[in-house]
Amino acid sequence: MSGKSVLGRGVEALLSGDLASVEEGRFFLCDIDKIEPNKDQPRKHFDEDLLQKLADSIAEKGVIQPLLVTRGKGNRYNLIAGERRLRAARMAGLDEVPVVLTDSNGKGESLELALIENLQRHDLNPIEEAMAYSRLISDFGLTQEGVARKVGRKRSTVTNILRLLGLPDYLQDDVINGIISEGHARVLLRLKDDAQKIQEIRGRIIREDLSVRATERLCRRAREKPEPSPQRPGKNRGNELPASYCRSLVNQLTNRMNTGIRIIQNGERGKLEIEYYSSDDLDRLVNLLAG
Numbered sequence: 001m002s003g004k005s006v007l008g009r010g011v012e013a014l015l016s017g018d019l020a021s022v023e024e025g026r027f028f029l030c031d032i033d034k035i036e037p038n039k040d041q042p043r044k045h046f047d048e049d050l051l052q053k054l055a056d057s058i059a060e061k062g063v064i065q066p067l068l069v070t071r072g073k074g075n076r077y078n079l080i081a082g083e084r085r086l087r088a089a090r091m092a093g094l095d096e097v098p099v100v101l102t103d104s105n106g107k108g109e110s111l112e113l114a115l116i117e118n119l120q121r122h123d124l125n126p127i128e129e130a131m132a133y134s135r136l137i138s139d140f141g142l143t144q145e146g147v148a149r150k151v152g153r154k155r156s157t158v159t160n161i162l163r164l165l166g167l168p169d170y171l172q173d174d175v176i177n178g179i180i181s182e183g184h185a186r187v188l189l190r191l192k193d194d195a196q197k198i199q200e201i202r203g204r205i206i207r208e209d210l211s212v213r214a215t216e217r218l219c220r221r222a223r224e225k226p227e228p229s230p231q232r233p234g235k236n237r238g239n240e241l242p243a244s245y246c247r248s249l250v251n252q253l254t255n256r257m258n259t260g261i262r263i264i265q266n267g268e269r270g271k272l273e274i275e276y277y278s279s280d281d282l283d284r285l286v287n288l289l290a291g
Contacts, residue, residue: 026100026101026102027066027098027099027100027101028098028099028101029096029097029098029099030067030069030077030096030097030098030099031095031096032086032089032090032094032095032096032097034075034076034077035067035069035076035077035078035079035086035097035099036072036076036077036078036079037079037083037086038078038079038080038081038083046083046084046087051084051087051088051091052088052091054084054085054088055088055089055091055092056092057088058085058088058089058092058094059092059093059094062094063085063089063094063097063098065082065085066082066097066098066099066100067079067080067081067082067085067086067097067098067099067100068080068081068082068099068100068102068113069099069100069101069102070101070102070103071101077099077101080102080113081113085097112136112139112140115132115135115136116136116150116151119132119133119151119153125175125176126161126164126175126182126185127164127165127172127175127176128176129161130161130162130163130164130165131165133147133158133161133162134162134165136150144158144159144162160186163186163189164182164185164186164189166189166192167185167188167189167192168192168195168198168255168258170258171185171188171198171202172185174202179206180202180205180206181212183212184205184210184212184215187212187215187216187219188201188202188215188219190219190223191219191222191223194222195250195251195254195255196247196250196251196254196260196261196262197222199254199258199259199260199261199275200260200275201215201218201219201222202260203259203260203275203277204218206277207277240265240267240268241263241265246263246265249263250262250263257274257285257288259274259275259276259277259281259285260273260274260275261273261274261275
């Protein structure tokens with residue numbers, strides 16, 4: 001039997017809970033200390049509370065779904081899929097866990113299988129999911145259509161998730177940590193070329209607990225070109241900095257400090273406004289300004 005067909009059956013058995021199709025000897029209880037975690041694990045964020053709940057369940061009922069492993073060096077095994085179950089089993093104090101042993105033609109195939117298995121299980125947050133799609137495309141030469149077929153999604157879903165990688169890193173972190181939702185993030189993508197405005201609206205989402213619909217309205221207004229304000233007769237604005245130069249400065253400072261910045265001019269004078277969104281955020285900005 002080829003490694004490819006064994007891999008396919010291993011994933012199917014894991015996802016369906018039906019181990020009847022797994023060859024004899026490939027399903028067994030494995031010493032938990034002999035399992036090496038997957039270095040290419042696509043899932044990076046593990047909610048500690050949910051992990052503890054899973055550990056409590058495993059302590060009571062055991063590991064219901066087996067882990068997927070390949071043979072490693074010596075008498076050890078490399079984990080392909082089941083990182084959460086492995087971590088929770090360790091927390092629950094288990095000595096052994098059920099595993100399905102699968103053949104692998106190398107690191108590349110193991111990585112592809114780990115990515116697909118996590119995606120099919122909906123185990124990833126939106127940013128991890130986007131990164132997994134991106135790796136399938138870049139590392140394995142798949143098209144978006146090919147990725148969609150492998151993970152059982154619509155191509156439009158894959159395309160929309162991939163677009164989240166166009167967000168600044170701090171907004172991707174917000175999505176990972178649940179500070180803003182995937183829906184908010186998709187709306188903010190419309191302003192990804194306006195660093196100042198995206199920071200302003202992000203701040204309002206957090207402060208005012210805005211819905212996705214309210215965020216859409218804000219973004220729509222932000223994209224509308226404002227009417228130039230007429231200058232009052234006799235007021236001297238000749239010494240003010242050019243608006244284009246101020247926008248450039250604001251963009252530089254916003255990208256550097258990851259917060260909302262405004263420059264307010266009044267002739268030769270003016271003020272620089274810096275937003276913060278929590279006491280921790282204020283500490284971060286003070287440390288940044290203090291060098």
